[in-house]
Amino acid sequence: MTESRLRIFTGNANPQLAHDIAGGLDMEVSAALVGAFRNGESRVRLDDNVRGCDVFIVQSTCMPVNHSLMELLFMIDAARRASAKKITAVVPYYGYAKQEKKTTGREPISAKLVANMIATAGADRLVAVDLHAPAIEGFFDIPVDHLRAAPLLVDHFKQEDLSDAVVVSPDAGGVLRANDFRQRIGVPLAIIAKQRPRPDEAEIMDMVGDVKGKTAILVDDLVSTGGTLTEAAAMLIDKGARRVWVAATHAAWVGSPAATEARKLLNNSWIERVVITDTIQVPPDQRNEKIQIVSVASLLGEAIMRIHKDLSVSALFH
Amino acid sequence: MTESRLRIFTGNANPQLAHDIAGGLDMEVSAALVGAFRNGESRVRLDDNVRGCDVFIVQSTCMPVNHSLMELLFMIDAARRASAKKITAVVPYYGYAKQEKKTTGREPISAKLVANMIATAGADRLVAVDLHAPAIEGFFDIPVDHLRAAPLLVDHFKQEDLSDAVVVSPDAGGVLRANDFRQRIGVPLAIIAKQRPRPDEAEIMDMVGDVKGKTAILVDDLVSTGGTLTEAAAMLIDKGARRVWVAATHAAWVGSPAATEARKLLNNSWIERVVITDTIQVPPDQRNEKIQIVSVASLLGEAIMRIHKDLSVSALFH
Amino acid sequence: MTESRLRIFTGNANPQLAHDIAGGLDMEVSAALVGAFRNGESRVRLDDNVRGCDVFIVQSTCMPVNHSLMELLFMIDAARRASAKKITAVVPYYGYAKQEKKTTGREPISAKLVANMIATAGADRLVAVDLHAPAIEGFFDIPVDHLRAAPLLVDHFKQEDLSDAVVVSPDAGGVLRANDFRQRIGVPLAIIAKQRPRPDEAEIMDMVGDVKGKTAILVDDLVSTGGTLTEAAAMLIDKGARRVWVAATHAAWVGSPAATEARKLLNNSWIERVVITDTIQVPPDQRNEKIQIVSVASLLGEAIMRIHKDLSVSALFH
Amino acid sequence: MTESRLRIFTGNANPQLAHDIAGGLDMEVSAALVGAFRNGESRVRLDDNVRGCDVFIVQSTCMPVNHSLMELLFMIDAARRASAKKITAVVPYYGYAKQEKKTTGREPISAKLVANMIATAGADRLVAVDLHAPAIEGFFDIPVDHLRAAPLLVDHFKQEDLSDAVVVSPDAGGVLRANDFRQRIGVPLAIIAKQRPRPDEAEIMDMVGDVKGKTAILVDDLVSTGGTLTEAAAMLIDKGARRVWVAATHAAWVGSPAATEARKLLNNSWIERVVITDTIQVPPDQRNEKIQIVSVASLLGEAIMRIHKDLSVSALFH
Amino acid sequence: MTESRLRIFTGNANPQLAHDIAGGLDMEVSAALVGAFRNGESRVRLDDNVRGCDVFIVQSTCMPVNHSLMELLFMIDAARRASAKKITAVVPYYGYAKQEKKTTGREPISAKLVANMIATAGADRLVAVDLHAPAIEGFFDIPVDHLRAAPLLVDHFKQEDLSDAVVVSPDAGGVLRANDFRQRIGVPLAIIAKQRPRPDEAEIMDMVGDVKGKTAILVDDLVSTGGTLTEAAAMLIDKGARRVWVAATHAAWVGSPAATEARKLLNNSWIERVVITDTIQVPPDQRNEKIQIVSVASLLGEAIMRIHKDLSVSALFH
Amino acid sequence: MTESRLRIFTGNANPQLAHDIAGGLDMEVSAALVGAFRNGESRVRLDDNVRGCDVFIVQSTCMPVNHSLMELLFMIDAARRASAKKITAVVPYYGYAKQEKKTTGREPISAKLVANMIATAGADRLVAVDLHAPAIEGFFDIPVDHLRAAPLLVDHFKQEDLSDAVVVSPDAGGVLRANDFRQRIGVPLAIIAKQRPRPDEAEIMDMVGDVKGKTAILVDDLVSTGGTLTEAAAMLIDKGARRVWVAATHAAWVGSPAATEARKLLNNSWIERVVITDTIQVPPDQRNEKIQIVSVASLLGEAIMRIHKDLSVSALFH
Secondary structure, eight states, X not given: XXXXXXXXXXXXXXXXXXXXXXHHTTOOOOOEEEEEOTTSOEEXXXXXXXXXXXXEEEOOOOSSHHHHHHHHHHHHHHHHHXXXXXXXXXXXXXXXXXXXXXXXXXXXXXXXXXXXXXXXXXXXXXXXXXXXXXXXXGGOSSXXXXXXXXXXXXXXXXXXXXXXXXXXXXXXXXXXXXXXXXXXXXXXXXXXXXXOSSTTOOEEEEEESOOTTSEEXXXXXXXXXXXXXXXXXXXXXXXXXXXXXXXXXXXXXXXXXXXXXXXXXXXXXSEEEEEXXXXXXXXXXXXXXXXXXXXXXXXXXXXXXHHXXXXXXXXXXX | OOOOOEEEEEOSSOHHHHHHHHHHTTOOOOOEEEEEOTTSOEEEEEOSOOTTOEEEXXXXXXXXXXXXXXXXXXXXXXXXXXXOSEXXXXXXXXXXXXXXXXXXXXXXXXXXXXXXXXXXXXXXXXXXXXXXXXXXXXXXXXXXXXXXXXXXXXXXXXXXXOTTEEEEESSGGGHHHHHHHHHHHTOOEEEEEEEOSSTTOOEEEEEESOOTTSEEEEEEEEOSSSHHHHHHHHHHHHTTOSEEEEEEEEOTTTTOTTHHHHHHHHHTSSEEEEEEESSSOOOGGGOOTXXXXXXXXXXXXXXXXHHHTTOOOGXXXX | OOOOOEEEEEOSSOHHHHHHHHHHTTOOOOXXXXXXXXXXXXXXXXXXXXXXXEEEEEOOOOSSHHHHHHHHHHHHHHHHHTTOSEEEEEESSOTTTTOSSOSSTTOOOHHHHHHHHHHHHTOSEEEEESOXXXXXXXXXXXXXXXXXXXXXXXXXXXTSOOTTEEEEESSGGGHHHHHHHHHHXXXXXXXXXXXXXXXXXXXXXXXXXXXXXXXXXXXXXXXXXXXXXXXXXHHHHHTTOSEEEEEEEEOTTTTOTTHHHHHHHHHTXXXXXXXXXXXXXXXXXXXXXXXXXXXXXXXXXXXXHHHHTTOOXXXXXX | OOOOOEEEEXXXXXXXXXXXXXHHTTOOOOOEEEEEOTTSOEXXXXXXXXXXXXXXXXXXXXXXXXXXXXXXXXXXXXXXXXXXXXXXXXXXXXXXXXXXXXXXXXXXXXXXXXXXXXXXHTOSEEEXXXXXXXXXXXXXXXXXXXXXXXXXXXXXXXXXXXXXEEEEESSXXXXXXXXXXXXXXXXXXXXEEEEOSSTTOOEEEEEXXXXXXXXXXXXXXXXXXXXXXXXXXXXXXXXXXXXXXXXXXXXXXTTOTTHXXXXXXHHXXXXXXXEEESSSOOOGGGOOTTEEEEOOHHHHHHHHHHXXXXXXXXXXXX | OOOOOEXXXXXXXXXXXXXXXXXXXXXXOOOEEEEEOTTSOEEEEEOSOOTTOEEEEEOOOOSSHHHHHXXXXXXXXXXXXXXXXXEEEEESSOTTTTOSSOSSTTOOOHHHHHHHHHHHHTOSEEEEESOSSGGGGGGOSSOEEEEOSHHHHHHHHTTSOOTTEEEEESSGGGHHHHHHHHHHHXXXXXXXXXXXXXXXXXXXXXXXXXXXXXXXXXEEEXXXXXXXXXXXXXXXXXXXXXXXXXXXXXXXXXXXXXXXXHHHHHHTSSEEEEEEESSSOOOGGGOOTTEEEEOOHHHHHHHXXXXXXXXXXXXXXX | OOOOOXXXXXXXXXXXXXXXXXXXXXXXXXXXEEEEOTTSOEEEXXXXXXXXXXXXXXXXXXXXXXXXXHHHHHHHHHHHHTTOSEEEEEESSOTTTTOSSOSSTTOOOHHHHHHHHHHHHTOSEEEEESOSSGGGGGGOSSOEEEEOSHHHHHHHHTTSOXXXXXXXXXXGGGHHHHHHHHHHHTOOEEEEEEEOSSTXXXXXXXXXXXXXXXXXXXXXXEOSSSHHHHHHHHHHHHTTOSEEEEEEEEOTTTTOTTHHHHHHHHHTSSEEEEEEESSSOOOGGGOOTTEEEEOOHHHHHHHHHXXXXXXXXXXXXX
8 A cells, every 4th residue: 555645736826935845845846737728717737646645735825816716726626536635725825814804794704705615625724824813714624724924034033133123013903913023022012003994995093102213123914005014114213213124924915916006115115124925925026125035935844744744733833 | 574675786797797687677786896905805895785685696707717706706605694585696607617527637627616616605596508518507406597598599590591501510519509509490410520639729620511502500609719610610611611600609708818819810710700699798899790799688687587586497498 | 374473582691681682672582491401411492383483592602601502502403493494593792702713732713613513503693792803703604793882882981071081902902892992982092912821811011002190991892800901900000090991791700600709809909890781691799889781682682673674784783 | 654643532521431441551541631711611722742643532421411512522623623633532421312302392302413513523433332322323424333331231240140130121212222131141021111201200100021029120221310210119129029230321310410319319229239330430429339330441442442443343332 | 576385296106195185285286207217217307386485295215115215306306406495305104214223333324324315405304204213303404393193093093992902012112102102092001022133033022011801902113024013913812812903104015025925914914903004005906904094194284284384383293 | 553455345236347346356345235125125234344444335326226326325324334444436337327417497417416415425436437428527526537438449349440430429419429439449420410309218310421331330328228229220221331330338228127128129220239348237148149248347446456556547537
């Protein structure tokens, strides 16, 4: 009887990350055709045998979001029908995570619909990084390994002198995340309490906490249009901050029609530095000296290997 | 106690058709926000109350296919969570229908995955027109009302003298459809037996049947790149056909990057006339004198009203 | 054919509230035996016919939590097997809501397990008040009507002069809730950023925002041991607050072995007033002049009637 | 690749039995926190890694029944989310088993609800001992290994001279069980045909069969209030029985508010000896010379090891 | 909007009963084709519209058992796909009911598989008469209305003088049923305690209770081969019974290859009279003066009408 | 820990094939009792231990179709409850495959119902040969290995000189199959375009393509009544064919009441040779010199061994 073999596949959302993960494990990404027919339908064919294999499919559901998601689902379906032993959806960036509750009547809970889709397609497990709301883990009944990028980001920041730093949450919803971050480096907390009347709209209100003369580190899970953060940075400078840095996990502006504008906003802002991971790949032409990228490839590789070998993954949770 | 009310919503795939359906029933399309956030995620909010209502959501899953499909799913999810009494997905054009079986190992059966998604999202019934493979009806366990456009198309053709016509199937897979069509108008059948080694590739082989001096009506369920049909037309003319018409249900080229090319192909081809329905809307700038559009709005409106009133829909099947 | 009739049943968790709801609708609570056999097993028998009825079962899953929950599940099962048309679980206080995510490896997500149990037992809809985490709504695929007690609480407070008030979140996780509350009355926000290393443990850290000379209103979803709030009150007084009030929805200390201690803590604390609802009934002998109770009966009654009549419930969401 | 490892966990219902099972297999019970928060909610955390393990959770759903059941469910949920390979619920005493059918309209079928809960929580298999109704096995679609304590009990009795014994069923519902028992020791059968108009009520009627001058062994699956058995014993003595013994599997009086009364009843009754197993642990202070305990630990240990090693368990069925 | 209409369909198992039920309700059985293709496959087509209707399908799963069952399933599937509002499977005789538990390892629990099939096919409710084991009701999660023929049978017997009667259970498994029966007419009980080592095998052992000079009424749920009952009758006569009658619900010998033999057995036996219902139709040529048939048509008709009108059915349970 | 062992069981549909498969793998068919009780109910007991085993159940659902199908389902249920590790239903001939879509309103989609039954019973995978419609693969969400007999049939034919052959599809629905077949041997195609107004009825219409002086090979998936093929053969001879051969996979006439007639039809027809496989066993007394049988045992054996060893099965698809 053959042993259960490890297979890593990638969709088109972030193939570089998949190759970096595989490379770190001294493996190749398995061969597959993942494209589209001329009629716009996704087209998937796994070229390596997966029968009885432990299959990991790496696919951030980043822009184009719906397309990335459907690619993931078709790949899962293909692996299931091809008798894979276990199918793990590795979704470094989980799109729709901000639509995890209804803000008014007659809305979908899109993050749950997505969870239902992934489970129905046949995934046996999900691996994700920094879900916008941790409760999304409970949207699944399959096991979820929810990894945190914070230790990687904190390590990066610790190369600097942080004695005068203050961690700032850019909104009321992010206080838990910012509080966790500031405890990791042992500095005070400040909070910008903006009001967000509708999703995707932002209105900065006021601030609690003291940033005068300090290095303010704005912590968020993702950078989208950049609007919130640049306004926050302006307020922080206005309140006397010495400089403003940003720490975030997901480069969610990438692929957006507003990407150019987002980059301009950041470039022209008071933000001195944006430290971000490669759960979504920032294309070379969108990088500049302000943007510093920390890779999650080794984190995900370690998780995949531990899952494959039935070792505890909890250690990577924190 | 209030009566169950009828609600018709539309996504962005073919709002014109939805409005035509509603108009034919002396109704309005219900108010809803169906758009996208700047991060590319679909955004849905039903503005009219749907609690206890009989909800119909009109959305062809045409290009951009994955986006249209996800819009449909989010609308279903929103209606379900808002306590709709019954949710009927009206999908005039069902994308991914040609991926209804595996052509090689380790492929998805995408049409089934789509069916599972629609059912999991919460639809109680599906209405579709001319599914590429009738067995797709069996991919669902919810009731499916599978309508046929053939009577509408045949009525259109019967305005002409068809005494010299021959119906031609452009490939072996379409013979049943062509045979049904020719019986409706009472003319002979010819078949082009091409070989399609892989999905999306076409290779015309040879023909059985006699078309000399006749009006050849090529019958297909959809027109995609136009390549198959123009090659078929050339062969038919070569075999002595007097002229070549096309009858098809779905204008699947619309929205494709190859749409311009498809139009050129058709314009420069031996095809004299393309009769097609509005399950997918042909934009005004893509119409010309060769293209004649037959609307399915009244067919769908009749089906919706019969479903709502619990009358038999079978009469519309044939 | 008979009309669908409305039935309200109650378990043993909060029968007074059920009777208040029914009374407000000029109805009686339907007859049922809900007790226990001598072997400790719950025993349920619905005495009124429910066949074809619109059944609402009112049961907070408060202490004894597991017993209250199982009573609810058996009542749902009985109603389903007795051919109820629709079964709505009305759970004013949703126990286990704080266990909505894993804080370390190898924990259950108890709030999701509870959701799965309710859905599997056969509920068609959930009505809840102030879920600890709004994402719990997404733990369900059945419709959830998530009502908010904030308008009732705010109305109560508005009987006083609030010109010098400040709303305080007692921890980082409650900032969104406090921010929403303060916007309803138009006053500033302060935040106590404690660290909660493990569930059920609390460690108050420091505060951001200004409370000097003000009426500080601590806002939380529930009052459990009272420990967090009394420590917060002490800090607020220490920071110069003129007086400290508490606004919360769920009297979660009731039925606890620590109830007596909790009451003592509150009585001896700097807290001047605790405004709380009757989602969990505070027994007469646990009330005193500090505790003011605002009833949610009319809110729930209105929701039940709107659900029964298929009217929009969204208006009650905010 | 690591081997699938065996893990035995225990809830709070009968930890002694779990330790006896593990001890018999030269193992330790795995470390876990299974307790309750101060708000009465169960709290579970598995401390040993279970990823890829063959997990057995030992938990009788005895008093406090609902609490024991929920502990079991949360432990299963935790193990599933922690990626256990297989989860077997070992439920030596299956509570709610007597509520396996409706005795009147509008009752739950509680034993089925419990089965649904266990399966929904994520158990892959159930091991139980002497289910009140064997058809409960069919309430599950997961495999059930239904073990019988009768061979252990019979072995115990066979230490005595049974030549003058007669096995007595204390009611009409237990005749099959008693008939099986008497065949194992080769003695005649007598039946007490009481009528049980409602669950939990008992009314002894009359007897068929001859017990004069004999050792009457009353056989039942459980001893609850003791009322039925003491009345039966009185009748047997009245009918001329020489002495009365009881053989039963589950000490279901334990933990009951009526436990003291039950013990008094038994002590003051004509029953000379009660032979019972440790599926429910009789606390030392409730034991006396009348009560003889036969352990099922080795039976369950053998079953666990055979399941783990994929050996047949059928041999243990009889 | 149209009202929900009542439809009664029948398969080929017992069309006479269906017509009697419908006739009693002043209705017609709805038109349907239920037959078989020449390749042996069942063929079903409902000819009356069922959209939005309250559909009842009358089909005993009697011999040929598997064929009757599959007919039922296909009819349910057809009704579901045709958008019936509610589908009730009316299964007067539920085949496979005696296979409701495993008697040894590696057997199916066939009665549960059948239940799963009926629910998966799309039935919303089951109506059955005298299930062999009442726990089969719990094999379903859809509502089950479990009717009892005992009142009809007892009424029939009460036309005679029963002052000297004794009710006899022909085996240990039927004691509960016999005990219920004798209580309805107020006479004593006797029990034949045979041992049934394997399903379908019978070995009569001995008897408890007194039948001397009495009219012994053997009560069973079904008469199959007649072997058990004729042996029981012989023993009863041997024990001094004046005469032997049989009361049973299901004429399960009908359609059996052993039917002729069964009839001979009964004819030549000590049994004077067999009172049985028409849940399974005894064909005219198999009737004789010993066999008296009591119809359940009015009982089922009453149940159907009460279900359709949402009236309580509990009254018919006893 | 023991290795996962391979077990092959057979029902009564085609035990010879199962033994041939096992024999080719140097194995024995595992011991099981698969029969029927005298009341017509199927009876199943697996005698070899299957706990943790890789179980294959070989059962064509041929005549008696419903009985064969139920046997298969009970065997799956028994294996699941006995803790088999994986259960593969090997269904060489999949009955009901021609009922894979609705031809009119209010019909079942029987092939889908059968698929749902197989999955609900607990099968983990299906192996089938030449499904009438390939889309049936999509009726399942479990993996399906859909094998093709064409290579075996073609190999058989290639023993002859095929230079003058033409492959003929006997109807419009079989053109794809015939086209595939003729490509394998490199000869032209002809098509008989009959109209089949209702399932099981046939009406031959006319022909396209040239057969004059040729060896016409009629290709179909199954031979049922023989009517279609004998009429086709007559037409082919009439059109000048030199001789007519038939190639088909399933001997679906076997077990039919019309089997004798079918054989007569074939014997007296213009058909010179029928090449068919043993997915359904042709009994020795129904064979004659016209019928040549090609065994699929080695194909199925190879598939089973590849599945068991997690090797690719795709190679066997074509």
